[in-house]
Amino acid sequence: MYPPPPLPPRRDFISVTLSPGRSYDGVQGLRRRSFWRKWKQLSRLQRNVVLFLLAFLMLCGLLSYISVADEWKAVGSRSAEGPKMRPANPPVLPAPRRAAENPETFAGASPQKPPRHFRRGPPNLQIRAPDGDAKDRRQEEAQRRAEAVGEAPREDDAQGSRVSRRGTGPEPEQGTQLPVRKAEAPARPSPQALRMRNSPASQNERQKAVVAAFRHAWAGYRKFAWGHDELKPVSKSFSEWFGLGLTLIDALDTMWILGLKKEFEEARKWVSQRLLFQKNVDVNLFESTIRILGGLLSAFHLSGDVLFLKKAEDFGNRLMPAFQTPSKIPYSDVNIGTGVAHPPRWTSDSTVAEVTSIQLEFRELSRLTGVKKFQEAVEEVTRRVHSLRGKKDGLVPMFINTNSGLFTHLGVFTLGARADSYYEYLLKQWIQGGKKETQLLEDYLEAVEGIKKHLLHRSEPGKLTFVGELTHGRFSAKMDHLVCFLPGTLALGAHHGLPADHMELARALMDTCYQMNRQMETGLSPEIVHFNLHPQKSRKDVQVKAADRHNLLRPETVESLFYLYRLTGDRKYQDWGWEILRSFNTYTRVPSGGYSSISNVQDPRNPQPRDKMESFFLGETLKYLYLLFSDDPDLLSLDTYVFNTEAHPLPIWAPS
Numbered sequence: 001m002y003p004p005p006p007l008p009p010r011r012d013f014i015s016v017t018l019s020p021g022r023s024y025d026g027v028q029g030l031r032r033r034s035f036w037r038k039w040k041q042l043s044r045l046q047r048n049v050v051l052f053l054l055a056f057l058m059l060c061g062l063l064s065y066i067s068v069a070d071e072w073k074a075v076g077s078r079s080a081e082g083p084k085m086r087p088a089n090p091p092v093l094p095a096p097r098r099a100a101e102n103p104e105t106f107a108g109a110s111p112q113k114p115p116r117h118f119r120r121g122p123p124n125l126q127i128r129a130p131d132g133d134a135k136d137r138r139q140e141e142a143q144r145r146a147e148a149v150g151e152a153p154r155e156d157d158a159q160g161s162r163v164s165r166r167g168t169g170p171e172p173e174q175g176t177q178l179p180v181r182k183a184e185a186p187a188r189p190s191p192q193a194l195r196m197r198n199s200p201a202s203q204n205e206r207q208k209a210v211v212a213a214f215r216h217a218w219a220g221y222r223k224f225a226w227g228h229d230e231l232k233p234v235s236k237s238f239s240e241w242f243g244l245g246l247t248l249i250d251a252l253d254t255m256w257i258l259g260l261k262k263e264f265e266e267a268r269k270w271v272s273q274r275l276l277f278q279k280n281v282d283v284n285l286f287e288s289t290i291r292i293l294g295g296l297l298s299a300f301h302l303s304g305d306v307l308f309l310k311k312a313e314d315f316g317n318r319l320m321p322a323f324q325t326p327s328k329i330p331y332s333d334v335n336i337g338t339g340v341a342h343p344p345r346w347t348s349d350s351t352v353a354e355v356t357s358i359q360l361e362f363r364e365l366s367r368l369t370g371v372k373k374f375q376e377a378v379e380e381v382t383r384r385v386h387s388l389r390g391k392k393d394g395l396v397p398m399f400i401n402t403n404s405g406l407f408t409h410l411g412v413f414t415l416g417a418r419a420d421s422y423y424e425y426l427l428k429q430w431i432q433g434g435k436k437e438t439q440l441l442e443d444y445l446e447a448v449e450g451i452k453k454h455l456l457h458r459s460e461p462g463k464l465t466f467v468g469e470l471t472h473g474r475f476s477a478k479m480d481h482l483v484c485f486l487p488g489t490l491a492l493g494a495h496h497g498l499p500a501d502h503m504e505l506a507r508a509l510m511d512t513c514y515q516m517n518r519q520m521e522t523g524l525s526p527e528i529v530h531f532n533l534h535p536q537k538s539r540k541d542v543q544v545k546a547a548d549r550h551n552l553l554r555p556e557t558v559e560s561l562f563y564l565y566r567l568t569g570d571r572k573y574q575d576w577g578w579e580i581l582r583s584f585n586t587y588t589r590v591p592s593g594g595y596s597s598i599s600n601v602q603d604p605r606n607p608q609p610r611d612k613m614e615s616f617f618l619g620e621t622l623k624y625l626y627l628l629f630s631d632d633p634d635l636l637s638l639d640t641y642v643f644n645t646e647a648h649p650l651p652i653w654a655p656s
């Protein structure tokens with residue numbers, strides 16, 4: 001046998017020939033013949049490769065068709081469902097999505113298919129970029145032109161209703177009784193509010209620095225978090241809590257006060273066109289009352305724009321189911337879309353500060369709308385808490401049960417978290433109502449005596465007066481930064497005629513709060529400090545535990561500095577506030593926009609940004625700094641306005 005002749009070496013390749021000199025246009029037969037000739041010239045492997053590639057491409061096409069069709073079907077069915085609520089109600093909002101650098105890219109469809117479970121509420125709640133579309137711009141332009149000639153009714157197209165800014169209603173600060181008629185709505189800003197908005201010319205250097213800080217914070221929010229709750233300035237994204245544009249609403253009145261007209265108008269437009277409360281979302285009654293309801297009411301008072309009052313009334317109505325409990329003590333949470341209220345998962349208790357620090361806002365809502373149920377609901381809470389057992393010389397425990405209406409966790413007393421604003425609102429409601437509701441005053445005065453008797457101590461070696469905590473008779477030298485609201489509140493009370501020693505205590509506590517900032521390497525206070533009670537040369541007055549070294553951009557120190565300066569005229573308070581502003585700028589400012597809370601106030605080289613700008617930084621901290629640096633006692637006079645616990649000024653019903 002002869003061996004078979006050797007096969008020629010096999011070479012597999014794909015040849016692609018480009019023939020630039022030859023045109024195929026209109027020469028169908030030639031093209032077909034040429035194709036088959038080429039095809040036959042290919043080896044089997046080459047043909048298989050080509051066929052495989054073709055099959056692969058077809059498969060990809062088919063898959064993307066199915067995906068797009070699925071998305072369209074989902075959009076179609078959501079639109080058809082309209083505003084129907086989803087049955088499931090996740091208590092915690094989903095993880096934040098990263099925002100695009102340019103807010104424009106949030107205007108509509110994202111190139112990526114959004115994960116379904118991130119979607120909340122009806123489709124018309126999609127976030128729009130602040131610059132809006134051409135139609136919005138045209139409308140705005142037309143409105144601006146019309147307003148310039150003084151005859152423009154303002155149209156709220158998103159609401160489908162017309163709201164005139166130029167009606168004939170009386171100014172808000174009139175009368176102490178609940179009106180029986182509908183809304184006492186002012187038609188336009190008061191002269192004082194107008195002066196405020198037109199103030200930039202008279203701003204001093206420090207105020208200008210606050211305005212610059214605000215602009216920087218706002219730029220970050222506008223760019224990376226527009227219409228969302230909070231800015232995450234480091235990751236240039238946002239986080240949601242209620243999904244209601246929390247920072248934007250909290251900042252409305254600050255913009256007005258700082259004279260940021262353009263920014264205010266842009267935010268106002270978002271409220272008009274995008275802020276809808278028909279949303280299947282749980283909100284915390286207290287937090288949403290002080291920030292959203294308070295923010296809208298205050299924006300209404302300053303601007304005279306009825307849009308804000310309408311929104312406030314809508315929101316207030318949606319919070320009301322929280323009060324339907326066996327005890328009339330409200331639940332902590334309420335779903336503003338379904339109207340289902342509930343306590344936290346793990347308890348049927350509410351926090352005492354939370355149920356007793358919503359009164360200023362609900363009372364004012366009743367006064368403005370003539371709808372009594374708001375005021376009645378919150379005053380019922382005040383009445384019940386007033387007569388409860390379990391207090392200690394006017395000091396209240398931190399929890400209250402929504403079924404029994406009784407205090408729980410008895411024997412623990414603090415002026416910090418969970419109890420703080422109970423004391424603040426006793427005084428402020430008394431002021432709001434024209435100093436007639438003596439029970440509120442009595443409770444407040446008794447509580448101040450309780451503080452002096454049980455919670456006040458002095459540190460070593462610096463002898464700083466501080467407010468500690470009491471746990472079943474044991475004193476703890478722990479003080480939250482939150483307690484630094486107290487010097488301001490005490491000073492406010494003294495201004496309104498309460499004992500002069502309240503002012504002395506206010507001054508002493510103010511020194512301490514300043515030292516809580518000053519003694520830190522960054523000049524910013526930690527969240528919690530412990531005071532040293534024993535004279536030891538080597539120990540400082542202020543001690544900080546590792547878990548407490550963070551700073552959330554909170555306002556309490558500068559809030560009290562504002563009151564202390566306004567009511568004493570002592571310029572050292574302004575200087576202290578200036579130091580704090582500079583520290584915020586040095587350690588918390590994020591260059592690309594916004595400010596961030598930090599994890600370590602004791603490490604100036606690495607304060608560890610936490611990537612979160614709380615809404616109260618714009619709503620409170622910067623507002624109080626701006627007011628602190630003002631030398632005009634009529635800029636939100638303390639005889640005309642009372643600030644809610646989120647720094648939103650509300651009118652005193654019968655100003656002195």
Ligand code: DMJ
Binds near residue numbers: 421556
């Ligand atoms: C704000 O929401 C309010 O000031 C509240 O009373 C306490 N916590 C924050 C600010 O620290």
